[in-house]
Structure formats: structure tokens, C-alpha cells
Amino acid sequence: MADITKYAEEIYYSERYSDDDCEYRHVALPEGLRKYLPNPPRLMSEDEWRGLGVRQSPGWEHYMVHEPEPHVLLFKREKDFQVKYPLGVPALNSRKV
Numbered sequence: 001m002a003d004i005t006k007y008a009e010e011i012y013y014s015e016r017y018s019d020d021d022c023e024y025r026h027v028a029l030p031e032g033l034r035k036y037l038p039n040p041p042r043l044m045s046e047d048e049w050r051g052l053g054v055r056q057s058p059g060w061e062h063y064m065v066h067e068p069e070p071h072v073l074l075f076k077r078e079k080d081f082q083v084k085y086p087l088g089v090p091a092l093n094s095r096k097v
Contacts, residue, residue: 004053007032011053022076027054029071041070049073058088 010030016023029037033052038044044062054073059081064074078084
């Protein structure tokens with residue numbers, strides 16, 4: 001997994017989009033990182049997706065696998081997360097997503 005860092009500049013981060021409750025974004029991994037994705041595809045923990053070189057502010061959750069394109073990671077977090085939790089960590093049991 002030593003070659004993961006060489007792909008950091010090739011990771012695509014979408015703009016954020018939102019609904020009434022959450023904000024969303026998708027992240028597309030380059031070809032060279034796809035071999036590190038779980039097989040069969042499944043949701044990844046924060047440690048797992050950060051281990052693939054994905055860099056995001058706190059609060060994002062990998063919430064869906066798009067089977068036709070498992071290299072496109074779909075993320076969501078509570079709307080206005082950074083305003084509500086400036087330290088990046090919500091109080092226990094306070095998140096509703």
C-alpha cells in the first residue's frame with residue numbers, strides 16, 4: 001500500500017450538495033487505487049477510506065456503495081456539521097442523520 005500516496009493528486013472530490021438534513025459529496029478514486037477497495041464492495045469505516053488517501057474535514061460517513069462504480073465513494077454528513085461542531089466531534093448521542 002506504499003503507492004497510495006502517489007495517487008493523492010488524482011483523487012477527485014465533488015462539490016458538496018445538500019437536502020434539508022444532510023450534505024453530500026462523492027469522491028472518485030483513480031485506477032491505481034481501485035485494487036485496494038474491499039471486494040466484494042461494502043461500506044468502509046473512516047479509517048479505511050482515509051487509509052486510501054481520501055482527505056476530508058470531520059463528520060463524513062461513507063453511506064452507500066454504487067455497485068456499477070465501486071471506485072466512486074458516496075459520503076454524507078449532518079448539514080452545517082462544521083458550524084454545529086467546530087471541534088469536529090459531536091457530543092455523544094447528539095447526531096441525527
